[in-house]
Amino acid sequence: MFAVYAKEPNQEKPLDSLVVGERPEPSVPEGWVRVAVKAASLNMHDIWTLRGVGIKPDQFPMILGCDGAGVLDDGTEVVLHSVVNAPGWQGDDTLDPKRTLLTEKHQGTFADYVIVPKRNAVPKPAGLSFAEAATMGTAWLTAYRMLFVKSGLKPGQTMLVQGASGGVSTALVQLGRAAGLRVWVTGRTEEKRALAEQLGAHQSFESGARLPERVDGVFETVGKATWGHSLKSLKPGGVVVVSGSTSGPDPSADLQRVFFLQLRVLGSTMGTRDELADLLSYLDLAGIRPQIGAELPFSEAEQGFQSMLDGATAGKIVFTR
Structure with missing residues (x-):
């Protein structure tokens, strides 16, 4: 499947590690779901992944992207919660000492498909476009x-x-x-x-x-x-x-x-799955829409990464297909 990924850590020249190419399609373990990604947004965390921060060298290649929105196999439109908790964790998602984010242990959203635990796929309000919804999770x-x-x-x-x-x-x-x-x-x-x-x-x-x-x-x-x-x-x-x-x-x-x-x-770090659901509801009620500074096809991901490195942002950078 198509994917935008980091082939290896590169502290000094992170974009030299960026690849726009192909990766194997993921299998779906029990309790997880497959999401066909329609849009995903870029975060500084993706730059850190390219630099090798928060990820072990043996975990490369790693598909990038913490955030995303897409469609389940049954047609349900969803927004992704990127905090993945340890099995059985109870309480605030962000306080789990064994929590991880997409792209730290599990492959990310800059691909045709991503797999996440079932609870991490939050229903998308109909009033939000996929590009807008893709900015929500981080x-x-x-x-x-x-x-x-x-x-x-x-x-x-x-x-x-x-x-x-x-x-x-x-x-x-x-x-x-x-x-x-x-x-x-x-x-x-x-x-x-x-x-x-x-x-x-x-x-x-x-x-x-x-x-x-x-x-x-x-x-x-x-x-x-x-x-x-x-x-x-x-x-x-x-x-x-x-x-x-x-x-x-x-x-x-x-x-x-x-x-x-x-x-x-x-x-303050990220937020919980329930807070993401409340945020989506609040935006729907208040009629707020996120500021998208640039919307690019996934094939032009390097341009978006360069803009973030240069500090040339005017809101979120979103990749779509």
Whole structure:
């Protein structure tokens, strides 16, 4: 079957490991289902897989793609939940110490077919296209959990999103606006800030800019480059919710500010299968649609990977067939 995969880990030149070609069609074990993939979205996790992060060398070649939407053999249209739990796990999907993601142990979605546990195939709302649904499982689910499960923010309060144009950031802007929060964002370029305002941000600022006032919550996916600004932007008792560190994982903790102002620092990773179902229902009810920055055929996957490496994103990059 057709697939886009990583042939081997390559830390320095990840795209040299990217192959658009053929892989064996998967067999379907008991309790799993086969999904004919109609669309799948690109995540930074796919770049990390090409670099060999979070995956052992003997697990290559690995079909890429955490997210996807498609059709079961019986014709049911589904969205994929990419967190695969250990057999018998009970509780929050994201707290399972033996959990894994598609592309870490199990082959991913950038192919004609992918297999997942039956519970990981969530019914797709009819109002969402396959391309839109394919953005839900990682970026949008991460944003939903950060905002609605972790932050504790309420309508009328002010939130700051660091970085204006990535998949999680654009989702946070849209979700925050729909939930009745005042949404501020930072962005490196005028184009990125304009995109955030187009999606519903009330104000946008240059990266590191002094804000008109301190905020109730900050949403962090950038890390080292923005961490100091995030802490300085918070009101006493405010919260920063962290789900990534794309500019580096080693920010200065600034512990004096944390304890003196009684700031809360919360980690957030992905989300649960039930949260994904709630997210899909919420988008359907609110009429929200994800920002897709580029939609490309799977055969042009390398172009999408290069855009992500270059930081040339304006929402999610989606591959379709």
